[in-house]
Amino acid sequence: ETGVTQTPRHLVMGMTNKKSLKCEQHLGHNAMYWYKQSAKKPLELMFVYSLEERVENNSVPSRFSPECPNSSHLFLHLHTLQPEDSALYLCASSQDRSQGDLNVGSYNSPLHFGNGTRLTVT
Amino acid sequence: DAKTTQPPSMDCAEGRAANLPCNHSTISGNEYVYWYRQIHSQGPQYIIHGLKNNETNEMASLIITEDRKSSTLILPHATLRDTAVYYCIVRPTGTASKLTFGTGTRLQVTL
Numbered sequence: 001e002t003g004v005t006q007t008p009r010h011l012v013m014g015m016t017n018k019k020s021l022k023c024e025q026h027l028g029h030n031a032m033y034w035y036k037q038s039a040k041k042p043l044e045l046m047f048v049y050s051l052e053e054r055v056e057n058n059s060v061p062s063r064f065s066p067e068c069p070n071s072s073h074l075f076l077h078l079h080t081l082q083p084e085d086s087a088l089y090l091c092a093s094s095q096d097r098s099q100g101d102l103n104v105g106s107y108n109s110p111l112h113f114g115n116g117t118r119l120t121v122t
Numbered sequence: 123d124a125k126t127t128q129p130p131s132m133d134c135a136e137g138r139a140a141n142l143p144c145n146h147s148t149i150s151g152n153e154y155v156y157w158y159r160q161i162h163s164q165g166p167q168y169i170i171h172g173l174k175n176n177e178t179n180e181m182a183s184l185i186i187t188e189d190r191k192s193s194t195l196i197l198p199h200a201t202l203r204d205t206a207v208y209y210c211i212v213r214p215t216g217t218a219s220k221l222t223f224g225t226g227t228r229l230q231v232t233l
Contacts, residue, residue, distance in 0.1 A: 004165070042223045042224055042225055042226075043166070043223040045220060045221075045222070048220065056220070088163075090165050090166070092165075092221075110156065110168040110171060111166075111168065111221055112168060113165030113166045113167070114165050115163075115164050115165045116163075116164075116165050118163075
């Protein structure tokens with residue numbers, strides 16, 4: 001599925017570098033997510049954006065900085081990372097209930113994931 | 123969010139049905155059951171979801187017990203390409219956020 005595209009697929013960076021991960025969705029969705037998947041651990045939710053506003057930040061260290069300039073694009077800016085930050089970073093999108101939608105309690109849009117960026121911090 | 127319990131691993135012969143169980147005994151009335159799978163080095167792929175009725179699509183069938191405390195994902199004719207980790211997730215209604223992943227079931231389809 002090519003609905004959610006992440007670049008780069010692989011990234012190696014030193015602890016003093018600054019880099020950014022990019023996610024783009026072509027599904028017309030209005031919510032986007034960052035997840036982290038470390039080796040032998042379940043996926044961990046990092047950030048949620050709905051209608052371009054951050055609605056969740058799961059106690060993620062400040063060396064990870066998300067940016068959502070519009071509903072189709074999501075970035076994760078990285079600086080002064082640690083080796084333990086090496087992981088697969090996954091982006092996802094979904095259709096959130098629109099503001100003013102009075103059909104409360106009925107909306108459940110599946111998340112669609114990209115194939116991730118494999119990050120190695122040296 | 124309700125937690126789910128899945129067996130860590132299962133085997134299935136190619137061409138046979140794969141039945142993957144999931145327990146979610148603390149599920150509440152407004153929570154859906156979702157299934158995803160993740161093939162090595164790829165992002166999770168949505169399979170199916172349901173509230174209380176059984177559901178079927180081109181990929182799989184979802185059977186939810188009447189008390190909603192457990193469910194079974196059925197892949198009717200498993201192929202080698204179905205080898206993956208399968209995640210059963212319970213998600214509240216009305217929120218388009220937050221899938222909380224557990225450790226899933228690693229399904230190995232063999233010849």
